[in-house]
Amino acid sequence: MNKTLLRGIAAISTCLPLLAGASDWPARPVRMVVPYAAGGGADNTARIVGQRLSALLGQPVLIDNKPGAGGVIGADNVAKAPADGYTVLYDASAFGVNGALRKLPYDPAKDFIPVSLVATAPQILVVGAGAPYQNLAELIAAAKKAPRKLTYASAGAGTGSHLAAEMFNDxxxxxxxxxxYKGGAPALTDVMGGQVDLYFGNAASTLPSLTGGKLRALAVTSRKRVQGLDAVPTLRESGMPDYEVLEWNGVFLPKNTPxxxxxxxxxxxxxxxxxPVVRERLLKAGLEPVGNTPEEFASFVKAESTRWQAVVKARNITLD
Incomplete structure (x- = not known):
């Protein structure tokens, strides 16, 4: 038997376990890595969806929180995991931004396979209930009259609230x-207290304070108005036809997964x-359920990454 044939047999033998595993997947529990802290938005939705996935797949879907570096630590863990379907990444909007802000130990475009976009959520531009701005036009007029006098809070450098505000400035x-700030909760507290002028908050965390009368909503970042805030216009309706910012959650697998x-x-x-139960829980959390194909999700992630890279460069956004 010649060496070429032996090498061919060896290569086929190496692939057999992977091929066999693909046909009966999943045959054991699936680990879903959430690269953010337990109790946060991504973690909460991962648990909502993961519970239903467990029933559909016939195997437990175990949530594994690996927070740190804006989602990079957890994503890197998945990028280096075996491509056998038993390690899944449940990531958020930061996945499409991190490459523009950080030197990554993986390539977001090459080391992952987008599987499905789970949900999106708009942000809400809010000011304190005692602020003098009754609408977006008044806020912008005040900012133009006194450049760099107004302040905006964020949940931290490079977060969705930071980037949304920079796109708004632009x-x-x-x-x-x-x-x-070190998170959205203290940012909201200081906006409500009048220490900071404005904030782009996600719907889940901001809506309770709006209904409680502690904040005033001036605009939303989605293409359409938000259910329950029907009187609040979108930024597109308010003279910014190109403005749209959505936070999102989605599922990824390591490259080379069958x-x-x-x-x-x-x-x-x-x-x-x-x-229906999952949809209702997501809607109550301020999220818009999606669920699409790998091809559709891949196009979405590519567009998000391209757009935010341009914003980061144009606004000279850094993590310092």
């Missing part, structure tokens, strides 16, 4: 000063998101 042609495993997980994720 498109409104104003300059407000960034005041970063195609039939990708297809099976994508189908199960879509079915989980379409489940």
């Amino acid at each position: 498109q409104a042609r104003i300059e407000t000063v960034h005041v970063p 195609a039939d495993i990708v297809a099976k997980l994508a189908k199960a994720t879509r079915e989980a998101v379409a489940d």
Whole structure:
């Protein structure tokens, strides 16, 4: 038997376990890595969807929180995991931004397979209930009258609230000063107290304070108005036709995962998101359920990454 034939047999033998595993996947519990702290938005939605996925797949989907470095630590863990379908990444908007802000130990475009977009959520531009601005036009007029006098809070440098405000500055042609916090809760507290002028908050954390009368909503960042805030216009309606910012959650697998495993997980994720109970829980959390194909999600992630890279460069955004 010649060496070429031996090498061919060896290569086929190496692939057999992976091929066999693909046909009966999942045969054991699936680990879903959430690269953020327990109790946060991504973690909460991962548990909502993961519970239904467990039933659909016939195996436990175990949530594994690996926070740190804006999601990089957990994503890197998945990028280096075996491509056998038993390690899944449940990431958020930062996945599409981190490459523009940090030197990454992985390539977001090459080391992952997008599986399905789970949900999106708008942000809400809010000011304190005692602020003098009754609408967006008044806020922008005040900012133009006194450049760099108004301040905006964020949940931290490089977060969605930071980037949304910088895009707002750019498109409104104003300059407000960034005041970063260690999370959204303290940022909201200081906006309500009048220490900071404005904040782009996610719907889940901001809506309770709005209904409680502690904040005033001036605009939302989605293409359409938010259910329950029907009187609050979008930024597009308010003179910024190109403005749209959505926070999102989605499912990824490591590169080289067999195609039939990708297809099976994508189908199960879509079915989980379409489940009436899951949809209702996501909607109550301020999220818009999606559930799409790997191809659709890949296009979405690419567009998000391209857009935020341009914003980071144009606004000279850093993590310092």
